[in-house]
Amino acid sequence: MAMEMNIDALLPADMARKAESIGVKKAEMPALKLLALAILAGAFIAIGSIFATTIATGSSELPYGVTRLLMGLVFSLGLILVIVGGAELFTGNILIVIAWANKKVSTRALLRNWGIVYLGNFIGAVLTALIMFLGKQYTFASGAVGTTAVSIAISKTHLGFIQAIALGTLCNGLVCLAVWLTYSARSTTDKIMAILFPIAAFVAAGFEHSVANMYFIPLGLFIKQFDPAFTASTNLAAADLTWGTFLLKNLLPVTIGNILGGAVLVALVYWFIFLRGEKKQSAA
Numbered sequence: 001m002a003m004e005m006n007i008d009a010l011l012p013a014d015m016a017r018k019a020e021s022i023g024v025k026k027a028e029m030p031a032l033k034l035l036a037l038a039i040l041a042g043a044f045i046a047i048g049s050i051f052a053t054t055i056a057t058g059s060s061e062l063p064y065g066v067t068r069l070l071m072g073l074v075f076s077l078g079l080i081l082v083i084v085g086g087a088e089l090f091t092g093n094i095l096i097v098i099a100w101a102n103k104k105v106s107t108r109a110l111l112r113n114w115g116i117v118y119l120g121n122f123i124g125a126v127l128t129a130l131i132m133f134l135g136k137q138y139t140f141a142s143g144a145v146g147t148t149a150v151s152i153a154i155s156k157t158h159l160g161f162i163q164a165i166a167l168g169t170l171c172n173g174l175v176c177l178a179v180w181l182t183y184s185a186r187s188t189t190d191k192i193m194a195i196l197f198p199i200a201a202f203v204a205a206g207f208e209h210s211v212a213n214m215y216f217i218p219l220g221l222f223i224k225q226f227d228p229a230f231t232a233s234t235n236l237a238a239a240d241l242t243w244g245t246f247l248l249k250n251l252l253p254v255t256i257g258n259i260l261g262g263a264v265l266v267a268l269v270y271w272f273i274f275l276r277g278e279k280k281q282s283a284a
Helices: 012-027 032-054 064-085 092-100 107-134 141-156 161-182 187-205 212-224 228-234 241-277 278-281
Strands: none
Touching: 012 092, 012 107, 012 241, 032 064, 032 107, 032 212, 064 092, 064 161, 064 187, 064 241, 092 107, 092 161, 092 212, 092 241, 107 212, 141 212, 141 228, 161 187, 161 241, 212 228, 212 241
């Protein structure tokens, strides 16, 4: 008897069970493997950020929305590399909350995963920023690439604390929706298409992603600290661009927002809809 092949996408209820299963596996992953995959993810998101910075350079003649759309589409490369390449991204791993809410993952295991992955993402993104600085790619296009990079870093460190939390919340709502949609996929092409538009939307809208900012702002800091002559030539007000403003005025509130957006707007909502009553129903 011939076997039937199911090529239909998974339905949301099955996606929720898949998300729970993946969350358990992520929470149980050995620390060294988790850290290595997290470093890769930080580098992958940085690659998407490099692409976006390059595309934004010299685009002043284009309408604002068109420039942001192009940046979003190319930035999507970062999450595509993460998902298809099997790396571990902090913002996406907020979805482990689905397994945690269903009591399949302990609070300790959840926080362990987030802590290791966050550290690995930071290492990968900052190392990529350092390599980009050493490669002097920021001097390309007669320095226009570097001017764009420093401008992005400055703008990100001038957000209000509540504003950064709000923008981080909206950002990771979309990122986790992108990851959620990949759980329905039957092929690599399905995954790429599921990722493309939610990620393009958050970049186009100007929302804040903590791991992307681990690349964007350190690159601006490296340029400012180690090539002051170039920074002066940009005529940008970079005096307030410091490691302190990066960590306290951007990374901290954006990370809080990313956790809220992924956990509350996506993970807990889908857990409540599809998994909350499963144990009671099966027991009955």
